[in-house]
Amino acid sequence: MSTRRTQPGRPRLVPASTTAPPREQVLHAAAQLFVTKGFSATSTREIAEKVGIRQASLYYHFTGKDEILAELLERSVRPTVDRVEQIEKLTASESPETALYLLALVDIHTLAEAPDNIGTLATQPDVTSSEAFDAFRSTRAELADAYGRIATRAAAPSLAPAADPRHLGEMLMHLVEVTTSLRSSGVPIDDTTADIIASTCLRACGVPGSRVAPAALSAAALIDQTRPVRAQRPDRGN
């Protein structure tokens, strides 16, 4: 009965096809275009058209095109980064390869579930070259450091070339990105696929085959306990 017939604000020329907040509609449309055509090749006009609003109306929700991408980038890493602390706590008394396996699993899951496969945005050259995304690069560096830190403990001494933890972290992040690449090719990222990717991370670090399966088992037992540490919503009952 008390249902609003319309929203505040001037009505759109093309009525919205969804009830999602307009800001989310913009993010969704932009994500699809950025992922398929690339950031620089996508015009604000195209985004607006996809949403069903006028180009200028975007600027009511965002200060510019950069801010749209910045928000999408942030969302593509935030879920994993917020779980890193918890992962390290949970695996403090486990083998180092279990810690790496768990981090990889969580990250693969994030990339597999991210709307519109926005995990692919991180490697677009626009992102790595413009200062507008410094905040994201800093967040991502945090994740690369975690990969490097954890993997260095697990890595075989034979891994001289990637001995620098930072390089090792970058390599592993690239490996895990195969998740987004498979998603683009239409491969469903189920538990088996995730295990193959995570195992590949361990093997790429030189972990002997005999230690991979135990790490997989231990990590699987812990994954349900990886709750985000930051950005947790306050309890409903407060």
Next chain:
Amino acid sequence: MSTRRTQPGRPRLVPASTTAPPREQVLHAAAQLFVTKGFSATSTREIAEKVGIRQASLYYHFTGKDEILAELLERSVRPTVDRVEQIEKLTASESPETALYLLALVDIHTLAEAPDNIGTLATQPDVTSSEAFDAFRSTRAELADAYGRIATRAAAPSLAPAADPRHLGEMLMHLVEVTTSLRSSGVPIDDTTADIIASTCLRACGVPGSRVAPAALSAAALIDQTRPVRAQRPDRGN
């Protein structure tokens, strides 16, 4: 004595700093910009400025920006594709994992030696979305097919998710691209690094650890015999 003082054609406002053919100068400048900023974010004016010519002068050498990228893309895969036939011949009587290892080694070498790290261009979204690069995508698909064909023979039956040879090929190409990613991070791609990456390909296919080292040995013995089949220059003495 017979050295020309100048070249035909109107002199440049800024004299060339190299004797390389102008077309190559353009490709080199464009490659650097495309790789760092991305194709769409790079203007023809920037390319021209880097070369030291006027923006319009680019169009004497290329029909447009697309043609510059198309040529760079072609060069980034051609060396490997031209060796695929020879690789399959050489390994016809070897184990399937030796064939895969050799293909990976050759590809890693191509990516490691490609000027300006142009191997990174293939995954830019501009490339995958515009029809202007259909020829390249077709060449690249040929390579993906080879990866898929060879890897399917080497893969363990446990690899159900990537059972489709095409998907398996895509996955392996993504893995090998870590070469360009490491290059960007400043890691030198020496023989040891190449072996780590190639071994990771085998392990990602589920090849047991005990069969990796023998494959690496066999492949190393064959790599010097991988001469391109297509595009070979005619003998000097003809």
Next chain:
DNA sequence: ATTATCTATAGATCTATAGATAATGC
């Protein structure tokens, strides 16, 4: 005559701002 540049510019964008308008909320 041929080659390789130059100058000038048309036409098509594209981003972002200014200010009007049409809803609801109070």
Next chain:
DNA sequence: ATTATCTATAGATCTATAGATAATGC
């Protein structure tokens, strides 16, 4: 009054073409 859109447009690009110019080659 507030919200969320709209219309209109300034100013800054950016790509590609037309045609002039300054070298060498024959």
